[in-house]
Amino acid sequence: MMIVNLLRSARRQLHTIISHETIKPSSPTPSHLHTYNLSELDLLNPKAYIPLLLFYPNNPNCTLTTHQKSTVLKKSLSQSLTQHYPFAGRLFTPTTPSYIDCNDQGVVFVEARNDSQLDTFQHMTGQDETLGQLFADGVVHYMPPSITNVVRVQVNHFSCGGLGVALSMSHLVGDACSLGSFLSHWASVARYGSSDHRQVLPMKPHFIHYPRSESIRAPAPNGDRDINQIRIFGVRRFVFRNSKLSELKNKVVFEAGGSINNPTRVEVLTSMLYTTAVKAAATKSGTFKPSYLFFMVNMRDKFVEKLPQTTIGNFVSLMMVPTRHTSDTSISSVVAEIKKQKLEFEGIQSVQQLAENTKSSKVRNQDLENIGEGSYYCSSLCGFPYSKLDFGWGKPMGTTLATKSTGKNGFVLMDKADGDGIEALVMLEEEHMKIFENDKEMLSYCQSDSI
Known part of the structure; x- marks a missing residue:
């Protein structure tokens, strides 16, 4: 178990990683879908993550324990990944990826405990570096060359009983609308208990399949420059x-x-x-x-x-x-x-x-x-x-x-x-x-x- 001590506003906060695992699709991806080619539009985007934070207060009407909430999130994520199969794969190379290897290696899922109140973080802007601790392995925006994951999740349990769900999705696989679609599906599966529920079926993802082409790579302006500059x-x-x-x-x-x-x-x-x-x-x-x-x-x-x-x-x-x-x-x-x-x-x-x-x-x-x-x-x-x-x-x-x-x-x-x-x-x-x-x-x- 890794413990990270952070100082903020002259007050010590204890942020503890309590689990680090990988959530795989509940059913294997069919062999004919193992390669998901990125489109010309995808390849115009920078190698970056879209980093979203969702803050949930401690709902007195919810009878689920912290452990039960985590179990619901993991099970429903696994079910949702069966249909969002590229999200459980890996970008082929970290430098110039042209496709996703849909190998069902899964989504990084981290749980952390934070001794602060949820509202301590709720109104922070991205410039506050303490937000980074809420994301899996501290990855907030730029994709380090060593990381080929498409999606990374961290669930943060605050001392007030609230939850902070931090999710980063590679911009190469989709835009903000894609991220919203995936999260809507995941949340609905969690709420209704099944990806086949009539309320969930309309949220089934729609994929367009493209032929492989190595000549369409067009670097996005400034997308790959050294962050130190x-x-x-x-x-x-x-x-x-x-x-x-x-x-x-x-x-x-x-x-x-x-x-x-x-x-x-x-x-x-x-x-x-x-x-x-x-x-x-x-x-x-x-x-x-x-x-x-x-x-x-x-x-x-x-x-x-x-x-x-x-x-x-x-x-x-x-x-x-x-x-x-x-x-x-x-x-x-x-x-x-x-x-x-x-x-x-x-x-x-x-x-x-x-x-x-x-x-x-x-x-x-x-x-x-x-x-x-x-x-x-x-x-x-x-x-x-x-x-x-x-x-x-x-x-x-x-x-x-x-x-x-x-x-x-x-x-x-x-x-x-x-x-x-x-x-x-x-x-x-x-x-x-x-x-x-x-x-x-x-x-x-x-x-x-x-x-």
Whole structure:
């Protein structure tokens, strides 16, 4: 048993690993499915993990003991892996993997006991290194060359009786929608006790099988660079309630003079965060510089024949919104451009077409990687089922990505666990962050206890 002593806020916390095992599929993967080729879209992604944390309070209405909860999680994970068979395999090589060996080696499953309260961790941002102890073997974001696991899980038992479920999934096998689909299936199997239950069957994963090709590898910009060369930016958490987002939507519609109809919460919030960050950079430098918003779009419903949301893989495309003049820095102008570009994504004929469009977009924009502070990246996880994942003891009281700054300006948006609003993790250069977090307009829409 490994014991790790950690000091935080001048108080000693004891974090104890109590078990470290591997959960294998409940049924072996058929021989004809032993090789799962990654698609061209998958190979455009960096070798990184998507690190998700789910926090569950001690539910007085749940009669299960800590041991029984762990047993439920392990058994249901084993059942779920039978259908999500690539998740129990291994990436063929850690350097340039082109397929997953679906060998049923299983998912790393760690249990830990922590003497702190659940809420000690709930509102931490990714920059707080103590979050790393909640993940299996401390793996939070970047994939060390020695690790070829597709999925890693750690269940943390807090002194208050609450649970913290930390799961990392390789970005090469799927996007945030894929992760949400897998977790929904796993939680439903745990809740209903069987993968064949009528409530679970609609969540069955959908896989598209691709031919092997060694020539499609296209490294994602900056995805594999040495983490020691990355400047660490500031990370802050801001909360925007639905009532305030409705006010912001009304303002955008009014300012656009009726040319914008029904803007979404994500569109208006992304636009406000971006324009506020651009203004903060201009204030710091004393001059406006052209800037660019890069926004990831879920493409499953953009195909002529729509893909099920349970389709596993990377089905996203990168939208670029330019801000070349100060006149383009109004929230309404950015919302209008986002809506315009979303319409251009409609009517995708095939995965091959989407891959070609994505690769050509990366080629056109690769010089923008050198802009540095002039590029802002936004990823929205809103609408995915993370806040509804019930393994049998209620929905999580909090969900977050352990998003560590990668030396890029950006925003990650997630639904609030209670459904009332959006939580934004903002990553900016510290000098710009000091200006950003004191912006009066942004703060007027922000919950007062954001950090």
